Amino acid sequence: MGRRLLCLLVAVLSVASPPARADAPKRIVSLNQCLDAILVELVPTERIAAISHYSRDPVRSPIAKLAQRLPITYESAEEIVALRPDLVLASRHSAIPTRNALRRVGIHYELFDVPFSVKESLAQIRRIAALVDSAAAGEVLVARIEHAIEAARLPQGAPRLTAAVYETGGLTAGANTVTDDLMQTVGLDNVAARYGIKTHQPMQLELLLATPPDLLLVGEILGADGTQAARVVQHRALRKVHSKRWDFAARFMYCSGPTIVEEVAALARARDAVYATSRAQASR
Amino acid sequence: MMTTRRWVMPSLLALVLGLAIASIVVGRIVLGWNVWLDQDTIGRTILLELRLPRALLGIVIGAALGLAGAALQGYLRNPLADPGTLGVSSMAAFGAVLSIFFGIADWHPWVLPLSGVGGAIVGMAALLLLAGMTASALTLVLSGVILSAIAVAGIALVLSLSPSPWAAGEIVRWLLGALADRSLDDLAISSPLIAVGAALILTSRQALDALTLGEMGARSLGIDLRRAQWQLAGGVGLVVGASVAVSGIIGFVGLVVPHLLRPLVGAKPSTLLVPSAAGGAALVLAGDVVVRILPGGSEVQLGVVMSLIGAPFFFALLYSMRRQVT
Amino acid sequence: MKIDSRLRVAELTVERGGRRILGSVAVEFASGSVTAVLGPNGGGKSTLLGCVAGLLSPSHGTVELDGTPLPSLAADERARRIAFLPQIPEISWPVDVATLVALGRIPFRHRASDAENEAAVRRAMQATRTTQWSQRTVTTLSGGERARVLLARVLAGESDWILTDEPFAGLDPAHQFEAADLLQSLAAQGHGVVLTIHDLALAARIADRVVILHRGRIVADGTPEAALTPSTLREVYGIDAQWVAVRERGAPLIAIHGRHAS
Numbered sequence: 001m002g003r004r005l006l007c008l009l010v011a012v013l014s015v016a017s018p019p020a021r022a023d024a025p026k027r028i029v030s031l032n033q034c035l036d037a038i039l040v041e042l043v044p045t046e047r048i049a050a051i052s053h054y055s056r057d058p059v060r061s062p063i064a065k066l067a068q069r070l071p072i073t074y075e076s077a078e079e080i081v082a083l084r085p086d087l088v089l090a091s092r093h094s095a096i097p098t099r100n101a102l103r104r105v106g107i108h109y110e111l112f113d114v115p116f117s118v119k120e121s122l123a124q125i126r127r128i129a130a131l132v133d134s135a136a137a138g139e140v141l142v143a144r145i146e147h148a149i150e151a152a153r154l155p156q157g158a159p160r161l162t163a164a165v166y167e168t169g170g171l172t173a174g175a176n177t178v179t180d181d182l183m184q185t186v187g188l189d190n191v192a193a194r195y196g197i198k199t200h201q202p203m204q205l206e207l208l209l210a211t212p213p214d215l216l217l218v219g220e221i222l223g224a225d226g227t228q229a230a231r232v233v234q235h236r237a238l239r240k241v242h243s244k245r246w247d248f249a250a251r252f253m254y255c256s257g258p259t260i261v262e263e264v265a266a267l268a269r270a271r272d273a274v275y276a277t278s279r280a281q282a283s284r
Numbered sequence: 285m286m287t288t289r290r291w292v293m294p295s296l297l298a299l300v301l302g303l304a305i306a307s308i309v310v311g312r313i314v315l316g317w318n319v320w321l322d323q324d325t326i327g328r329t330i331l332l333e334l335r336l337p338r339a340l341l342g343i344v345i346g347a348a349l350g351l352a353g354a355a356l357q358g359y360l361r362n363p364l365a366d367p368g369t370l371g372v373s374s375m376a377a378f379g380a381v382l383s384i385f386f387g388i389a390d391w392h393p394w395v396l397p398l399s400g401v402g403g404a405i406v407g408m409a410a411l412l413l414l415a416g417m418t419a420s421a422l423t424l425v426l427s428g429v430i431l432s433a434i435a436v437a438g439i440a441l442v443l444s445l446s447p448s449p450w451a452a453g454e455i456v457r458w459l460l461g462a463l464a465d466r467s468l469d470d471l472a473i474s475s476p477l478i479a480v481g482a483a484l485i486l487t488s489r490q491a492l493d494a495l496t497l498g499e500m501g502a503r504s505l506g507i508d509l510r511r512a513q514w515q516l517a518g519g520v521g522l523v524v525g526a527s528v529a530v531s532g533i534i535g536f537v538g539l540v541v542p543h544l545l546r547p548l549v550g551a552k553p554s555t556l557l558v559p560s561a562a563g564g565a566a567l568v569l570a571g572d573v574v575v576r577i578l579p580g581g582s583e584v585q586l587g588v589v590m591s592l593i594g595a596p597f598f599f600a601l602l603y604s605m606r607r608q609v610t
Numbered sequence: 611m612k613i614d615s616r617l618r619v620a621e622l623t624v625e626r627g628g629r630r631i632l633g634s635v636a637v638e639f640a641s642g643s644v645t646a647v648l649g650p651n652g653g654g655k656s657t658l659l660g661c662v663a664g665l666l667s668p669s670h671g672t673v674e675l676d677g678t679p680l681p682s683l684a685a686d687e688r689a690r691r692i693a694f695l696p697q698i699p700e701i702s703w704p705v706d707v708a709t710l711v712a713l714g715r716i717p718f719r720h721r722a723s724d725a726e727n728e729a730a731v732r733r734a735m736q737a738t739r740t741t742q743w744s745q746r747t748v749t750t751l752s753g754g755e756r757a758r759v760l761l762a763r764v765l766a767g768e769s770d771w772i773l774t775d776e777p778f779a780g781l782d783p784a785h786q787f788e789a790a791d792l793l794q795s796l797a798a799q800g801h802g803v804v805l806t807i808h809d810l811a812l813a814a815r816i817a818d819r820v821v822i823l824h825r826g827r828i829v830a831d832g833t834p835e836a837a838l839t840p841s842t843l844r845e846v847y848g849i850d851a852q853w854v855a856v857r858e859r860g861a862p863l864i865a866i867h868g869r870h871a872s
Contacts, residue, residue: 053581074312074581077465078330082313093454096384097465100393104467105329111390114448171449199447361702494716497763498700503665506689506717551703 024133025087031075032091034255035112037063038125039089041141041258042134045070049083060251062259077101087131116176116199118149118185121256141258148261152268154187161274163188163215166238167250170202178256179263186267188215200253205237212241215274217248217267244277246270292548296562300343303569307339310576337468342569344471345463345531348478348523350564351557353538355485358492358553359516360421363546363601367538370424371431372407372521376528378435378442379403381455385442397473397529404525407431411517421499424513461532461587463572474526481522485557488515492553534571534587536594537564543601567593613800615641615676615691615770617662622671624657624826631657633826634671641770641802644793646813648806649823650847655806656697656775658823662804663694663773675771689717693764697775697806699756701748707759708744711735714766734765738792754785761789771802778812790816810851811864814838822846835862844870 027049030036036051040063053074054060055067073079077098080088088102088109102109110131115121122142129138154160163183165173173179173190174197180190191213192203208216248270252263308331309315315327315335352367360369367373383389383399414427439459446452491512494502503509527534541563542556549559571590575583617639624632632654639645639662647655660666662673664680673680680688693714701710711734715727722730735741738758743751748759757777764772777793778786786809794816797803807813813820814834822830822837824846830837835853843851850867 074583076312076583078311078313078334081330081334082326084326091450092390093448093450095454095457095465096389096396097462097467097470099390100469101334101465101467103393104469105333114450200449490716490719493713496702496705496710497713498696498698498702500660500665500694500696501700503685504663504689504692504694504696505713506685506687508685550709551705552709553703 025085025131027083027085028087028089028132029073029080029083029085030089031073031080031094032089032112033057033061034257034259035089035091035128036067037061037255037259038128038141038257039132040066040070042125042129042137043132047132049085050079060254062251062255062262077105080107081105089128089131115178115256118145118178118181118256118260121178121260122146125257145258145260149182149185149264152182152186152264154185154271158187158275160187160189161214161271162191162211163217163270164191164203164208164213164243165217165248165253166203166208167219167248167253170205171200171250171253172197172203173253174198174201174203177253178260179253182260182264182267186264186271188267188271208241208243209237213243215270216241216243216245217270218245219248219250244270244274246273289549292545292559293562296559296566299566300562300569303566303573304339304343306573307342307569308335310573311335312576333467334465337466337471338463338572339569341463341466341471341474341530342572343565344475344478345527345534346537346565346568347561348482348527348564349534349537349568350541350560350562351482351485352520352523353540353564354542354553354556354560355488355492355516356520356538357542358556359488359495359513360425361495361498363543364539365425366535367520367524368432368533368535369428370407370411370517370520370524371428371435372404372411373524373528373533374432374435374439375407375410376400376404376525377459377533378438379406380529380532381439381442381459384455384458385446385451393467393469394473397470400529401473401477401525403435404521404529407435407525408518408521411521412514415513415517418510421513424517457585458532459587460585461534461590462575462583462585463531463568464575464583464586466530470530474530477522477526481519481524481526482561484515484519485523488512488519489554489557491515492557496553532585532587534568534590536590536598537567540594540597541567543597613641613770613802615802617692617771617802617804618674619658619662620672620674622658622661622673623669624654624661624666625669631826632661632668632823635823635826635828637821637828637831639802639804642797642800643818644797644803644805644816645819645821646805646807646817647821647823648808648810648813653823654826655823659694659773659775659804659806663692664688665694686717686720689769690721690767691769692771692773693767693769695760695764695772695774695777697779699760701756701760704747704749706745706747707740707751707762708735710748710759711740711762711766714763717767730768731766734762734768737765738762754781757781757785757789761792765796769801771804772796774803774805776807777805778807778809786812810838810843810866814862814864838864 026047028039028043028047029050030039031052033052033054036055039048048070050071050073051067053072055063056072058064061067075098080102085107088107090109090111092111092113099109112124115124122145125141126138129135165179172192175193176198177200180193183190191211195207197203248266252259313330315331349367356365356367356369357363379402380396380400383396389396410431411427415423443452443455491502491507494505494507499509542560545556545559545563549555571586575586575589578584619635619637622632622635635658647658649655657666661668675691712731715730718727738761740758740762748756751759777789781789790812793803817834820834820837821828822842829846830842840852843849848870850870851864853862854865855862
């Protein structure tokens with residue numbers, strides 16, 4: 001029922017949204033794949049002058065197919081200048097010389113930090129929406145994300161589980177990350193956060209051995225043809241960690257925004273799998 | 285034999301000019317001839333604000349590194365010396381990296397390069413402290429090794445404390461060395477320092493020549509070795525520090541160029557200085573052109589290309605030296 | 611050409627690392643003669659020569675060139691008047707011979723014209739008979755040939771004083787005599803030549819004056835016959851030696867019989 005209402009809302013808002021104002025940016029360049037994913041949800045493709053070439057990566061980008069049809073840059077000042085953009089979206093970690101060059105030439109850019117919580121991610125969406133003068137579309141996207149989060153929320157009375165993300169090199173999502181935020185909502189207590197790991201840092205394997213979580217979210221690799229999904233982490237000691245394992249694509253940690261929809265659903269499925277396993281074990 | 289020598293400098297200068305033109309012409313955006321007319325303001329912007337500073341920086345930084353390499357090899361009487369030996373380039377990199385880490389590099393385009401220069405100055409002061417009272421080349425080199433070790437450890441610490449993999453990636457990409465998207469600001473900051481450093485190096489030409497006879501021989505010719513050491517260390521430090529502050533770490537130029545030119549120009553240290561500057565300019569410009577014509581979308585970092593050229597060269601050099609000894 | 615120059619050493623003491631290398635040495639060298647400084651290893655010969663050349667600082671005492679203490683002279687001026695050839699021949703770069711010899715003109719870079727410098731280099735190479743190697747790379751020469759080239763470098767400076775530390779080490783007898791003749795002719799032209807040497811016989815043959823340093827002190831100073839007496843040699847070197855007259859050739863030689871049985 002909630003979903004049908006949402007679809008109606010989306011339909012109404014997209015029909016009812018006023019056309020872009022005359023001074024709304026019409027040649028938008030985005031230099032970051034995470035910002036790209038948000039941008040394509042907010043404006044029609046005619047207003048996008050270019051996105052980042054990373055968005056065409058079929059393995060890591062959620063909008064790879066769409067990106068094939070859009071112009072791209074390799075984030076060099078020359079290319080950006082040649083596009084004559086009226087708005088440039090960039091990450092705070094983009095190359096400083098490139099930003100200096102844009103500033104010299106009088107091209108305006110907006111910087112975006114890595115969001116450290118769901119709230120920050122949604123605020124970022126709204127900020128971009130305001131910049132590109134698509135506030136209504138922004139609200140639609142925010143609503144879709146919030147709906148997905150609600151759908152994944154831990155049901156009343158269900159037990160909380162412990163969990164940890166463990167990618168190649170031991171990279172994990174600690175406190176102050178969107179992933180941690182979502183895990184909290186889904187009912188997974190982040191082991192990494194308990195050990196004081198903040199943001200994205202490597203986690204010592206011995207912490208997992210000391211506190212084996214109920215659920216271990218381990219990275220997947222997709223082979224070139226997308227069929228091979230192997231456990232990336234092959235450490236011998238990890239065999240001793242008898243947690244339920246579930247695939248958790250590393251790219252969920254790279255971007256938030258629209259990716260949250262997929263990510264939170266994956267977390268919920270992982271949680272439900274643990275419940276199913278423990279029910280199966282209990283009934284034996 | 286003497287006639288070959290006479291042609292070297294003009295040939296090098298012609299090469300530099302040709303490569304500078306190539307550097308201006310090559311790029312992802314094709315500039316038509318009407319870039320000089322009023323119609324193509326975008327093309328003019330790209331030309332004047334992006335291509336031209338990049339080519340000029342290639343010349344200035346390449347010359348700086350070539351000159352510093354020849355000077356240091358002359359002073360240390362060792363063909364394996366490289367401008368990074370004194371540790372000042374690592375300290376300059378550390379200073380620049382700190383400004384990125386603390387987020388102040390965003391405030392103004394001058395902050396990052398000036399932080400790099402600050403690092404270089406701290407490095408030179410530390411050298412003075414560690415090796416100041418002696419005129420010993422060995423102490424100078426060991427002090428440089430210590431400084432490098434400290435700076436590299438500092439950079440590693442900064443990387444491990446980075447708040448996110450993307451922040452660390454930004455620092456790593458800067459460290460790998462590039463001339464891409466550098467502006468006239470970068471040229472304005474680095475050129476005066478490089479000019480002063482080059483002047484210091486050039487005034488110690490006689491000392492370098494006299495050192496052909498060893499330290500005692502040089503002193504018997506009336507050379508003040510302590511003053512020569514500080515002229516050279518100061519000159520090399522300024523030249524290298526200003527370069528790294530703007531471009532990141534571009535290695536091997538100072539090592540490779542004097543070697544290539546020694547057979548052509550003669551082994552006398554003072555005659556190698558200016559040709560090495562020209563050769564360095566040519567090499568860096570050539571590398572910067574290569575990074576833009578290699579296939580694949582993003583530019584490869586210039587420091588990477590230099591390592592790809594320099595490492596096999598270095599290996600071949602060591603191999604031939606080994607054969608000479610045995 | 612008469613150069614009247616004196617190098618005077620007074621109360622020269624050199625202490626390094628607690629050890630006394632030279633103890634209150636006093637000696638005066640005159641131009642127009644060859645003085646050989648002899649002594650056992652570690653006796654202080656090279657240190658004395660280094661101090662006299664102005665390259666080592668003594669702990670006490672002075673070295674004066676014609677009345678002026680060496681530290682008061684500008685380094686350039688000192689280099690123009692005193693040439694020094696170190697014991698260990700270092701040639702760091704494979705330069706050609708003409709370039710190497712021309713290094714001897716560095717102290718004159720602000721004082722002499724290019725033409726004067728080139729002329730001095732030419733004369734030096736002629737005197738050492740190295741002109742034919744002018745364009746050859748120094749590292750392709752043999753040890754003896756290299757020694758001649760390094761001597762040419764010293765001569766190119768045309769300085770009053772030529773101080774050389776072990777100039778004959780590693781040379782075969784023919785080259786040794788060649789170098790010795792050259793040094794003697796320089797003294798005859800009025801230069802002051804001071805050298806350190808191990809070979810007693812060669813010292814006796816070429817030196818006008820012999821100074822023997824033993825444990826940092828001068829134990830003998832005079833003509834070869836007067837200074838190199840059998841008793842002195844026994845005391846300083848621990849060897850049995852005597853002078854032998856070789857009638858056909860003229861000058862007497864020293865024959866060393868062996869270690870002194872004590």
